[in-house]
Amino acid sequence: MQLFAIYFAGLIFGLGISISGMANPAKTLNFFDIAGGWDASLAVVMATALLVAAIGYRLVLRRPSPVFAPRFQLPTARVIDSKLVLGASLFGVGWGLSGFCPGASLPALGTGRIEVFAFTGALVAGMFSARWLMRISASRAATASA
Amino acid sequence: MIETTFTPVSAALGGAMIGLSTVALLALRGNVFGATGILAGFLSPSSSSDWAWRAALVAGLVSGPLAHFALIGEMPAVEVPVAPWMVLVGGFLVGLGVTFGAGCTSGHGICGLARGARRSIVATATFMTTTALTVYAVRHIFGGV
Numbered sequence: 001m002q003l004f005a006i007y008f009a010g011l012i013f014g015l016g017i018s019i020s021g022m023a024n025p026a027k028t029l030n031f032f033d034i035a036g037g038w039d040a041s042l043a044v045v046m047a048t049a050l051l052v053a054a055i056g057y058r059l060v061l062r063r064p065s066p067v068f069a070p071r072f073q074l075p076t077a078r079v080i081d082s083k084l085v086l087g088a089s090l091f092g093v094g095w096g097l098s099g100f101c102p103g104a105s106l107p108a109l110g111t112g113r114i115e116v117f118a119f120t121g122a123l124v125a126g127m128f129s130a131r132w133l134m135r136i137s138a139s140r141a142a143t144a145s146a
Numbered sequence: 147m148i149e150t151t152f153t154p155v156s157a158a159l160g161g162a163m164i165g166l167s168t169v170a171l172l173a174l175r176g177n178v179f180g181a182t183g184i185l186a187g188f189l190s191p192s193s194s195s196d197w198a199w200r201a202a203l204v205a206g207l208v209s210g211p212l213a214h215f216a217l218i219g220e221m222p223a224v225e226v227p228v229a230p231w232m233v234l235v236g237g238f239l240v241g242l243g244v245t246f247g248a249g250c251t252s253g254h255g256i257c258g259l260a261r262g263a264r265r266s267i268v269a270t271a272t273f274m275t276t277t278a279l280t281v282y283a284v285r286h287i288f289g290g291v
Contacts (some may be wrong), residue, residue, distance in 0.1 A: 043190015
């Protein structure tokens with residue numbers, strides 16, 4: 001029951017990405033090309049999603065706990081550091097080069113297109129590389145302070 | 147460059163569905179719907195019960211285009227107006243960036259902003275800017291696709 005409900009939540013997200021045209025890199029990139037053939041659709045997608053989420057989050061968080069877990073697990077990090085800004089900057093460069101972001105590429109895998117698999121493979125390689133770099137810098141910091 | 151047209155109605159409908167599904171995941175499991183975090187936990191799970199719901203969610207995501215086909219009779223368009231190396235290098239940079247930055251368009255841009263998280267406001271403003279600068283550089287400085 002739990003897994004079916006969560007599957008359905010994923011399906012609605014994936015269908016929303018498909019219907020909105022956000023599975024299409026050409027459409028996403030044209031939003032960012034204000035100097036070219038501008039397509040404002042991405043702004044409408046984000047604004048509508050944000051509006052629904054902001055209202056829904058408020059209602060849901062009034063409840064004592066989620067349906068299938070003992071408590072809500074919201075991100076707890078508060079600090080705004082260079083890692084956050086550098087990470088977000090790199091993400092934007094990659095998004096601007098490829099036209100794919102993770103939330104669009106996962107549903108787009110369902111189209112079976114080779115470009116989406118290529119992007120997602122490179123995405124996973126980047127995620128593991130970043131974790132490896134973070135482990136190295138953490139162990140260096142531990143050695144330095146010891 | 148491939149021309150696309152402004153589609154406000156389907157964008158609003160799809161956006162509302164995306165928003166609704168983030169609310170559903172919070173209500174069901176208590177987690178934010180960040181594609182980065184879900185994928186990271188799916189690839190290296192902390193426990194088998196933690197993996198199961200993430201796998202169900204990923205399966206749902208991937209089924210999205212099939213549901214689109216079932217409803218509308220065609221797969222959603224995927225037009226890639228860039229060279230293969232840009233897809234690969236771009237994908238790698240996205241992977242680095244979302245891990246260091248702890249989130250992407252869904253996690254920071256929708257869920258984080260919906261919670262009013264200051265980290266997400268900074269991250270979203272940053273990546274929207276660098277994406278636009280990258281697209282401008284590719285198309286109008288290097289005269290690319």
